[in-house]
Amino acid sequence: KETEDQLIIDAGQKHFGTTVCKSCGMIYTASNPEDELQHVRHHHRFLEGIKYTGWKKERVVAEFWDGKIVLVLPHDPSYAIRKVEDVQELVDNELGFHQVVPRCPNKTKTFLFISDDKKVVGCLIAEPIKQAFRVLSEPTGPESASSKECHRAWQCSDVPQPAVCGISRIWVFRLKRRKRIARRLVDTLRNRFMFGCFLSTDEIAFSDPTPDGKLFATKYCNT
Numbered sequence: 001k002e003t004e005d006q007l008i009i010d011a012g013q014k015h016f017g018t019t020v021c022k023s024c025g026m027i028y029t030a031s032n033p034e035d036e037l038q039h040v041r042h043h044h045r046f047l048e049g050i051k052y053t054g055w056k057k058e059r060v061v062a063e064f065w066d067g068k069i070v071l072v073l074p075h076d077p078s079y080a081i082r083k084v085e086d087v088q089e090l091v092d093n094e095l096g097f098h099q100v101v102p103r104c105p106n107k108t109k110t111f112l113f114i115s116d117d118k119k120v121v122g123c124l125i126a127e128p129i130k131q132a133f134r135v136l137s138e139p140t141g142p143e144s145a146s147s148k149e150c151h152r153a154w155q156c157s158d159v160p161q162p163a164v165c166g167i168s169r170i171w172v173f174r175l176k177r178r179k180r181i182a183r184r185l186v187d188t189l190r191n192r193f194m195f196g197c198f199l200s201t202d203e204i205a206f207s208d209p210t211p212d213g214k215l216f217a218t219k220y221c222n223t
């Protein structure tokens with residue numbers, strides 16, 4: 001039987017097999033020239049994209065021991081908008097989103113988590129919505145295996161629920177995950193989305209969640 005596994009010869013190379021780059025987080029096969037080239041390309045673009053030099057007029061909406069959250073609004077100076085566009089491009093590449101344009105670009109709020117070493121390590125993009133559809137719990141029968149294969153085809157209820165805020169993107173840099181950065185971004189969003197009120201978890205909705213996004217949302221919203 002033919003196997004699709006890629007074989008690698010151990011000829012005593014310095015790096016061998018699967019490697020995770022400690023700066024850009026890309027997983028690649030060191031010793032495979034094609035993979036190494038792809039890594040070099042991604043590495044520079046990624047680090048340039050997430051570099052944050054600081055702005056004179058930045059809107060800091062939360063501060064933590066390991067970084068801060070900056071809010072960017074649609075009419076902010078072009079340097080801030082450009083940074084958001086660069087980060088969104090990286091995020092969309094990772095999520096496999098292509099040219100997903102926000103429904104109301106003038107009302108979009110973008111929250112960037114900036115690490116102490118001046119990198120954008122988290123991003124949340126939110127927009128106002130009026131309704132959302134609950135993801136139904138997964139079937140547990142034998143057919144559930146196929147639903148896992150087509151990752152994002154969650155079954156949704158067709159009964160609309162009133163909602164206020166849609167999270168169109170949430171992303172945390174691979175090497176910084178499980179440090180509650182996403183949780184802090186959503187907490188901050190709930191506090192800052194509408195002036196003077198703290199949104200309940202029923203009022204926020206995650207659009208088209210990935211498997212990671214669904215696991216996070218389920219835990220965050222206790223659903």
Ligand code: ACO
Binds near residue numbers: 168173178213219
């Ligand atoms: N598997 C299981 N549980 C998870 C996962 C996961 N991958 N991620 C988060 N959780 C749960 C955990 O219970 C976690 O608490 P714990 O670490 O104490 O157990 C809790 O959620 C809080 O997690 P955070 O640390 O706040 O989440 P993190 O900062 O790692 O970010 C995120 C989560 C944004 C989903 C990240 O994994 C990511 O960027 N993934 C790739 C991009 C992506 O898929 N984004 C979602 C797209 S959907 C959308 O944009 C609407």
